[in-house]
Amino acid sequence: MEMQIDWASFTPAASLAGGMLIGLAASWLVLMNGRIAGISGMLGGLLDRAGDWPLRLAFVLGLLLAPLVWLVFIGGLPALQLDASLPRLLLAGVLVGVGTRLASGCTSGHGVCGLSRLSPRSLLATLSFMLSAGVTVYIVRHCLGWA
Amino acid sequence: MSKILSALIAGLLFGLGLLLSGMSNPAKVLGFLDVAGRWDPSLALVMAGAICIAFFAFRRAERQSHSLLGEPMQLPDKSRLTGRLVLGSVLFGIGWGLAGICPGPALVLTGMALPAGAWFVLAMLTGMWLARLLSRWLP
Numbered sequence: 353m354e355m356q357i358d359w360a361s362f363t364p365a366a367s368l369a370g371g372m373l374i375g376l377a378a379s380w381l382v383l384m385n386g387r388i389a390g391i392s393g394m395l396g397g398l399l400d401r402a403g404d405w406p407l408r409l410a411f412v413l414g415l416l417l418a419p420l421v422w423l424v425f426i427g428g429l430p431a432l433q434l435d436a437s438l439p440r441l442l443l444a445g446v447l448v449g450v451g452t453r454l455a456s457g458c459t460s461g462h463g464v465c466g467l468s469r470l471s472p473r474s475l476l477a478t479l480s481f482m483l484s485a486g487v488t489v490y491i492v493r494h495c496l497g498w499a
Numbered sequence: 500m501s502k503i504l505s506a507l508i509a510g511l512l513f514g515l516g517l518l519l520s521g522m523s524n525p526a527k528v529l530g531f532l533d534v535a536g537r538w539d540p541s542l543a544l545v546m547a548g549a550i551c552i553a554f555f556a557f558r559r560a561e562r563q564s565h566s567l568l569g570e571p572m573q574l575p576d577k578s579r580l581t582g583r584l585v586l587g588s589v590l591f592g593i594g595w596g597l598a599g600i601c602p603g604p605a606l607v608l609t610g611m612a613l614p615a616g617a618w619f620v621l622a623m624l625t626g627m628w629l630a631r632l633l634s635r636w637l638p
Contacts, residue, residue, distance in 0.1 A: 358537040361530055363521055367541040370520020371548025377512035378549065379556030384505040386566035386573055389513060391602040396627050410503045414510020415603060416610040421511060422518055430518055433526035434608075434615050436598040445605070445619040447594030449626020450633065452602060454587025456575070459601045460513070462588075463546060468553035469561065471577035473584060480588035481595065488596025489532040 378465050381411070390461025391415070392452035451481075502568050514607050520545040523607040525599030532596055583637055587630075594626075 378389040385407065394408045402408065419429055436444065452458040455477050457466065462481075466474020492498050521527040521541055530539035565571055595601050600608065600619055608616025 355534070356537045358530060358539040361527065361537075361539040361541070363541045364544055367520045367544040368548040370516045370518070370522065371545035372552050373516030373519060374513055374522075374545065375516075375549035375552025375556075377509050377516055378553045380512060381506065381509035382553075382560045382566070382572075382574075383556055384567050385502060385509070386560070386568075386570040387506075388573070388575060389509060391513075391606065392627070395602060395624065396630075399624060399627050400631070406503050407506045410506040411510035411513075412606060414507045414512075415514040415517075415606040416510075418511055418514020418518060418607055419610040422515060429611060430521070430524065432524035432608075434599075434613070435526065436615075438615075438618060441598050441600075441615055441619050442622040444594040444598035444600065445622025446626040446629070447590050447597070448601060448605075448619075449594075449623035449628075450630045451587045451589070451591025451594060451626075453627045453630030454633070454637070455584050455591060456587070458591060458603075459595075460603050464549045464553060465557070466577075467546075468550045469557045469574070469577065473577050473579055476580050477584055477588040480585050481592035484589040484592030485532050485596035486534055486592075488593045489529055490535055492597065493533055494535055 374460075374464060375468070378460070378468070382465070388461055388465045390457050390465060392449075392458040393456065393461050396453050455481075502570065505568060513603065514610065516549075517603050517607050520548075522601075523604040525604070528595075528599035528601075528604070532599070586637075 381387050381389040394411050398405055398408050423429060457477060462474040462477040467478060517523045522545055527539060528542065531542035560572055563572060605616060605619045605623055609620050
Protein backbone atom coordinates (compact mmCIF):
# COMPACT_ATOMS: atom_id res chain seq x y z
CA MET A 353 0.00 0.00 0.00
CA GLU A 354 1.29 3.42 -0.87
CA MET A 355 1.15 6.12 1.77
CA GLN A 356 -1.28 8.91 0.98
CA ILE A 357 -0.35 12.33 2.26
CA ASP A 358 -3.10 14.84 2.93
CA TRP A 359 -1.36 17.84 1.36
CA ALA A 360 -4.51 19.98 1.64
CA SER A 361 -4.38 19.82 5.46
CA PHE A 362 -0.57 20.02 5.74
CA THR A 363 0.50 23.19 7.59
CA PRO A 364 4.29 22.96 7.85
CA ALA A 365 5.04 26.63 8.68
CA ALA A 366 2.37 27.10 11.37
CA SER A 367 3.08 23.71 12.93
CA LEU A 368 6.83 24.30 13.02
CA ALA A 369 6.38 27.83 14.43
CA GLY A 370 3.80 26.62 16.97
CA GLY A 371 6.15 23.81 17.95
CA MET A 372 8.98 26.28 18.47
CA LEU A 373 6.69 28.36 20.68
CA ILE A 374 5.94 25.23 22.73
CA GLY A 375 9.69 24.60 22.95
CA LEU A 376 10.18 28.20 24.08
CA ALA A 377 7.52 27.74 26.79
CA ALA A 378 9.22 24.57 28.07
CA SER A 379 12.61 26.34 27.96
CA TRP A 380 11.20 29.31 29.87
CA LEU A 381 9.73 27.14 32.63
CA VAL A 382 12.87 25.07 33.16
CA LEU A 383 15.32 27.99 33.02
CA MET A 384 13.22 30.41 35.10
CA ASN A 385 11.46 28.01 37.50
CA GLY A 386 13.56 24.85 37.26
CA ARG A 387 10.50 22.83 36.32
CA ILE A 388 9.40 20.40 33.61
CA ALA A 389 6.49 21.73 31.52
CA GLY A 390 4.45 18.56 31.86
CA ILE A 391 0.76 19.31 31.76
CA SER A 392 -0.48 16.03 33.25
CA GLY A 393 2.12 16.40 36.01
CA MET A 394 1.03 19.98 36.77
CA LEU A 395 -2.63 18.91 36.97
CA GLY A 396 -1.84 15.76 38.94
CA GLY A 397 0.07 17.79 41.53
CA LEU A 398 -2.91 20.14 41.84
CA LEU A 399 -5.16 17.16 42.60
CA ASP A 400 -2.65 15.87 45.16
CA ARG A 401 -2.60 19.33 46.78
CA ALA A 402 1.17 19.51 46.42
CA GLY A 403 2.89 22.32 48.30
CA ASP A 404 3.79 24.13 45.09
CA TRP A 405 0.19 24.37 43.93
CA PRO A 406 0.27 28.17 43.29
CA LEU A 407 2.92 27.65 40.60
CA ARG A 408 0.99 24.73 39.10
CA LEU A 409 -2.25 26.69 39.12
CA ALA A 410 -0.56 29.67 37.42
CA PHE A 411 0.79 27.41 34.64
CA VAL A 412 -2.62 25.79 34.13
CA LEU A 413 -4.29 29.22 34.18
CA GLY A 414 -1.89 30.37 31.46
CA LEU A 415 -3.04 27.48 29.25
CA LEU A 416 -6.70 28.24 29.95
CA LEU A 417 -6.18 31.93 29.14
CA ALA A 418 -4.26 31.34 25.90
CA PRO A 419 -7.38 31.41 23.66
CA LEU A 420 -8.52 34.70 25.21
CA VAL A 421 -5.09 36.27 24.72
CA TRP A 422 -5.04 34.97 21.13
CA LEU A 423 -8.47 36.45 20.52
CA VAL A 424 -7.47 39.86 21.92
CA PHE A 425 -4.05 40.20 20.24
CA ILE A 426 -4.37 38.14 17.05
CA GLY A 427 -8.08 37.87 16.36
CA GLY A 428 -10.21 34.95 15.17
CA LEU A 429 -9.28 31.66 16.82
CA PRO A 430 -7.99 28.85 14.58
CA ALA A 431 -10.75 26.56 13.28
CA LEU A 432 -11.15 23.19 14.93
CA GLN A 433 -13.23 20.10 14.51
CA LEU A 434 -14.25 17.75 17.31
CA ASP A 435 -16.38 14.78 16.24
CA ALA A 436 -16.29 12.46 19.26
CA SER A 437 -19.63 11.82 20.98
CA LEU A 438 -19.92 12.63 24.69
CA PRO A 439 -19.57 9.00 25.90
CA ARG A 440 -16.47 8.54 23.72
CA LEU A 441 -15.07 11.86 24.96
CA LEU A 442 -15.58 10.85 28.59
CA LEU A 443 -14.01 7.42 28.09
CA ALA A 444 -11.08 9.04 26.29
CA GLY A 445 -10.67 11.59 29.10
CA VAL A 446 -10.60 8.94 31.82
CA LEU A 447 -8.03 6.87 29.89
CA VAL A 448 -5.86 9.96 29.32
CA GLY A 449 -6.08 10.81 33.03
CA VAL A 450 -5.26 7.33 34.33
CA GLY A 451 -2.59 6.69 31.72
CA THR A 452 -0.68 9.94 32.06
CA ARG A 453 -0.52 9.64 35.85
CA LEU A 454 0.66 6.02 35.76
CA ALA A 455 3.26 6.98 33.16
CA SER A 456 4.14 10.23 34.99
CA GLY A 457 3.81 12.24 31.79
CA CYS A 458 2.08 12.91 28.49
CA THR A 459 2.91 14.51 25.14
CA SER A 460 4.41 17.55 26.87
CA GLY A 461 6.34 16.03 29.78
CA HIS A 462 7.66 12.93 28.00
CA GLY A 463 7.23 13.94 24.36
CA VAL A 464 8.62 17.48 24.41
CA CYS A 465 10.66 17.85 27.60
CA GLY A 466 11.82 14.24 28.00
CA LEU A 467 12.91 13.80 24.39
CA SER A 468 14.70 17.17 24.55
CA ARG A 469 16.61 15.83 27.58
CA LEU A 470 17.45 12.63 25.67
CA SER A 471 15.72 10.61 28.42
CA PRO A 472 15.46 6.87 27.63
CA ARG A 473 12.40 6.70 29.91
CA SER A 474 10.61 9.38 27.93
CA LEU A 475 11.60 7.79 24.64
CA LEU A 476 10.00 4.51 25.76
CA ALA A 477 6.88 6.39 26.94
CA THR A 478 6.60 8.39 23.71
CA LEU A 479 7.01 5.33 21.49
CA SER A 480 4.39 3.50 23.60
CA PHE A 481 1.72 6.19 23.44
CA MET A 482 2.36 7.05 19.77
CA LEU A 483 2.05 3.38 18.83
CA SER A 484 -1.08 2.74 20.90
CA ALA A 485 -2.71 5.97 19.65
CA GLY A 486 -1.95 5.00 16.04
CA VAL A 487 -3.32 1.48 16.53
CA THR A 488 -6.44 2.92 18.22
CA VAL A 489 -7.12 5.30 15.32
CA TYR A 490 -6.54 2.45 12.85
CA ILE A 491 -9.05 0.20 14.63
CA VAL A 492 -11.62 2.97 15.13
CA ARG A 493 -11.45 4.28 11.56
CA HIS A 494 -10.52 1.35 9.41
CA CYS A 495 -11.91 -1.68 11.29
CA LEU A 496 -14.95 -0.27 13.12
CA GLY A 497 -15.55 2.44 10.53
CA TRP A 498 -16.45 5.17 13.05
CA ALA A 499 -15.91 8.79 12.08
CA MET B 500 5.33 36.52 43.03
CA SER B 501 7.74 36.60 40.07
CA LYS B 502 7.84 32.79 40.20
CA ILE B 503 4.08 32.58 39.84
CA LEU B 504 4.02 35.17 37.07
CA SER B 505 6.80 33.31 35.27
CA ALA B 506 4.81 30.05 35.40
CA LEU B 507 1.75 31.90 34.08
CA ILE B 508 3.79 33.23 31.14
CA ALA B 509 5.12 29.73 30.40
CA GLY B 510 1.56 28.30 30.41
CA LEU B 511 0.39 31.12 28.17
CA LEU B 512 3.21 30.62 25.64
CA PHE B 513 2.53 26.89 25.71
CA GLY B 514 -1.16 27.42 25.00
CA LEU B 515 -0.47 29.87 22.16
CA GLY B 516 1.93 27.33 20.68
CA LEU B 517 -0.74 24.62 20.87
CA LEU B 518 -3.22 26.90 19.09
CA LEU B 519 -0.79 28.00 16.37
CA SER B 520 0.58 24.52 15.71
CA GLY B 521 -2.81 22.82 15.19
CA MET B 522 -2.36 20.53 18.22
CA SER B 523 -5.56 21.91 19.78
CA ASN B 524 -7.62 20.79 16.76
CA PRO B 525 -8.69 17.17 17.50
CA ALA B 526 -9.41 16.42 13.83
CA LYS B 527 -5.86 17.47 12.89
CA VAL B 528 -4.35 15.31 15.64
CA LEU B 529 -6.35 12.30 14.42
CA GLY B 530 -5.24 13.08 10.85
CA PHE B 531 -1.65 12.78 12.07
CA LEU B 532 -2.27 9.56 13.98
CA ASP B 533 -4.06 7.97 11.00
CA VAL B 534 -1.00 6.81 9.08
CA ALA B 535 -3.07 4.33 7.05
CA GLY B 536 -5.57 6.96 5.91
CA ARG B 537 -4.90 10.32 4.30
CA TRP B 538 -1.98 11.23 6.53
CA ASP B 539 -1.36 14.82 7.69
CA PRO B 540 2.31 14.93 8.76
CA SER B 541 2.06 18.44 10.30
CA LEU B 542 2.30 17.38 13.91
CA ALA B 543 5.69 15.74 13.39
CA LEU B 544 6.89 19.29 12.78
CA VAL B 545 5.37 20.46 16.09
CA MET B 546 7.50 17.93 17.94
CA ALA B 547 10.57 18.75 15.85
CA GLY B 548 10.14 22.51 16.37
CA ALA B 549 9.65 22.12 20.12
CA ILE B 550 12.62 19.82 20.59
CA CYS B 551 15.04 21.88 18.51
CA ILE B 552 14.43 24.82 20.88
CA ALA B 553 14.05 22.99 24.20
CA PHE B 554 17.09 20.74 23.60
CA PHE B 555 19.46 23.67 24.25
CA ALA B 556 17.51 24.91 27.29
CA PHE B 557 17.63 21.47 28.92
CA ARG B 558 21.33 21.05 28.19
CA ARG B 559 21.90 24.26 30.11
CA ALA B 560 19.38 23.39 32.83
CA GLU B 561 21.04 20.05 33.51
CA ARG B 562 24.36 21.74 34.26
CA GLN B 563 22.80 24.04 36.86
CA SER B 564 21.57 23.45 40.38
CA HIS B 565 19.22 26.44 40.46
CA SER B 566 16.97 28.27 38.02
CA LEU B 567 17.30 31.96 37.12
CA LEU B 568 14.66 32.79 39.75
CA GLY B 569 16.67 30.87 42.35
CA GLU B 570 14.52 27.75 42.55
CA PRO B 571 16.15 24.30 42.72
CA MET B 572 16.22 22.41 39.42
CA GLN B 573 13.60 19.67 39.63
CA LEU B 574 14.43 17.27 36.84
CA PRO B 575 12.88 13.80 36.98
CA ASP B 576 14.77 10.54 36.65
CA LYS B 577 15.59 9.57 33.07
CA SER B 578 16.44 5.93 33.12
CA ARG B 579 13.88 3.94 35.13
CA LEU B 580 12.10 1.82 32.50
CA THR B 581 9.12 0.21 34.22
CA GLY B 582 6.00 -1.73 33.37
CA ARG B 583 3.94 1.05 34.88
CA LEU B 584 5.48 3.55 32.46
CA VAL B 585 4.55 1.39 29.48
CA LEU B 586 1.08 0.44 30.78
CA GLY B 587 0.26 4.08 31.52
CA SER B 588 1.55 5.28 28.17
CA VAL B 589 -0.44 2.64 26.29
CA LEU B 590 -3.66 3.61 28.15
CA PHE B 591 -2.94 7.28 27.47
CA GLY B 592 -2.40 6.53 23.78
CA ILE B 593 -5.74 4.71 23.52
CA GLY B 594 -7.52 7.73 25.04
CA TRP B 595 -5.60 10.12 22.80
CA GLY B 596 -6.51 8.06 19.73
CA LEU B 597 -10.19 7.89 20.72
CA ALA B 598 -10.72 11.65 20.83
CA GLY B 599 -7.58 13.35 19.47
CA ILE B 600 -7.15 15.29 22.73
CA CYS B 601 -4.19 15.18 25.13
CA PRO B 602 -3.90 17.16 28.41
CA GLY B 603 -2.58 20.49 27.06
CA PRO B 604 -5.13 20.86 24.26
CA ALA B 605 -7.87 19.74 26.71
CA LEU B 606 -7.14 22.86 28.79
CA VAL B 607 -6.95 25.10 25.70
CA LEU B 608 -10.32 23.76 24.45
CA THR B 609 -11.77 24.45 27.90
CA GLY B 610 -10.35 27.98 27.69
CA MET B 611 -12.26 28.39 24.42
CA ALA B 612 -15.40 27.79 26.49
CA LEU B 613 -16.16 24.56 24.58
CA PRO B 614 -18.36 22.26 26.70
CA ALA B 615 -16.60 19.26 25.14
CA GLY B 616 -13.28 20.57 26.48
CA ALA B 617 -14.67 20.94 29.99
CA TRP B 618 -16.22 17.45 29.90
CA PHE B 619 -12.92 16.01 28.76
CA VAL B 620 -11.01 17.80 31.54
CA LEU B 621 -13.48 16.57 34.16
CA ALA B 622 -13.13 12.99 32.90
CA MET B 623 -9.35 13.39 32.83
CA LEU B 624 -9.24 14.63 36.43
CA THR B 625 -11.42 11.65 37.41
CA GLY B 626 -8.94 9.38 35.65
CA MET B 627 -6.05 11.00 37.51
CA TRP B 628 -7.84 10.38 40.78
CA LEU B 629 -8.45 6.74 39.76
CA ALA B 630 -4.75 6.37 38.98
CA ARG B 631 -3.96 7.24 42.58
CA LEU B 632 -6.21 4.41 43.81
CA LEU B 633 -4.83 2.04 41.18
CA SER B 634 -1.25 2.87 42.17
CA ARG B 635 -1.70 0.98 45.43
CA TRP B 636 -2.06 -2.31 43.59
CA LEU B 637 0.65 -1.74 41.02
CA PRO B 638 4.31 -2.51 41.72
